[in-house]
Amino acid sequence: MKKIYFIVILVVIAxxxxxxxxGKKLPSIISPTISPSATPTxxxxxxxxxxxxGQLIKSPFVVTGEARGYWFFEASFPIRILDADGLELxxxxxxxxxxxxxxxxxxxxxxxxxxxxxxATGTIILxxxxxxxxxxxxxxxxxxxxxxxxxxxxxxALGQCKPTGCSGQVCSDEDVVTTCEFKPEYACYQNAKxxxxxxxxxxxxxxxxxxxxxxxxxxxxxxxxxx
Numbered sequence: 689m690k691k692i693y694f695i696v697i698l699v700v701i702a703x704x705x706x707x708x709x710x711g712k713k714l715p716s717i718i719s720p721t722i723s724p725s726a727t728p729t730x731x732x733x734x735x736x737x738x739x740x741x742g743q744l745i746k747s748p749f750v751v752t753g754e755a756r757g758y759w760f761f762e763a764s765f766p767i768r769i770l771d772a773d774g775l776e777l778x779x780x781x782x783x784x785x786x787x788x789x790x791x792x793x794x795x796x797x798x799x800x801x802x803x804x805x806x807x808a809t810g811t812i813i814l815x816x817x818x819x820x821x822x823x824x825x826x827x828x829x830x831x832x833x834x835x836x837x838x839x840x841x842x843x844x845a846l847g848q849c850k851p852t853g854c855s856g857q858v859c860s861d862e863d864v865v866t867t868c869e870f871k872p873e874y875a876c877y878q879n880a881k882x883x884x885x886x887x888x889x890x891x892x893x894x895x896x897x898x899x900x901x902x903x904x905x906x907x908x909x910x911x912x913x914x915x
Contacts, residue, residue, distance in 0.1 A: 730829045734759050734814055735793070739831055746836040748801045751782065751812070757790040759827075761817035767798050768813045771805040771835075778802025782814070803888055805835050849882050849890035859883075859890045872908055876901035 734755035739745070751767055759765055763784040769777045782798035800812070809832065816827035847861030854868040859882035881893040892898060 730816075730827050733816070733827065734829050736814065736829070736831060739812065739833065741832050742834060743831075744834045744836045746840055747778070747804070748799050750797065750799050751780075751814075752795070752797045753814075754793040754795045755814075757788050757792060757794050759816050760784050760788040760794065760796075761819050763788045765796075765817040766815050767800060768815065769800055769802050769810060769833075770813065771810045772807035775805075777805055777810065804837070804840050807835070808837065809834050849884050851877060851882050859892050861890050871905070873902050873905035876905060 734753065736751065736753040738750070738752050755765070764781045766779055767782050768779045771777055778801055780798045780800050782796045785795040785797055788794050812831045812833055814829045814831075816825070818825045818827075849859055849861050852858050852860050852862075852864045853866040855866075855870060855874040857871075857874040857877050858864045858866060859877075861884075876898055877892060880895070880898045882890065883893055885891045885893070
């Protein structure tokens with residue numbers, strides 16, 4: 689019996705050797721081939737319906753489309769816009785418009801408000817939300833756009849800066865609620881200029897009069913730093 693097994697093994701080895709020498713592939717029973725599963729591209733996971741490459745846009749700009757449920761986390765994902773130099777002009781959180789815990793496409797919408805760029809072109813980046821922080825889970829869709837600089841809104845889309853707070857001591861583009869205690873330095877802001885600063889935020893523009901008034905009030909309060 690052992691002799692028969694030995695002969696069968698010799699025949700199999702000899703057959704394999706002949707196939708290798710002749711350049712033929714071994715039957716799949718000897719060398720199976722496994723095809724790797726294809727990884728979906730970002731274009732297959734998220735679609736933007738109202739913006740295409742090279743489109744002319746200005747702020748504010750509404751971005752709409754649909755994405756697979758696993759592109760979201762807690763029904764949202766970030767959208768950023770950069771200028772041609774890579775400077776971030778604005779960011780917004782896109783919100784799912786229906787149930788997001790699915791593998792199907794889910795509609796989303798976001799209003800992208802951004803600063804006026806100094807370059808003629810830029811990029812909208814739709815990022816897959818990645819709460820794990822692992823690089824292998826990152827994904828994004830980039831769309832190159834052009835900025836409509838000639839028709840840019842005269843009033844900043846971020847809102848008009850204005851004095852607010854109980855004593856008008858806060859410079860902001862939205863109403864701010866503060867306590868109503870009075871401090872001498874608050875009077876200094878009555879003639880100060882409230883406007884958007886170089887960092888894009890609202891603030892009091894420094895002037896000799898404002899600085900002198902604030903430090904006089906500070907000295908009168910015994911050295912307390914005015915807010």
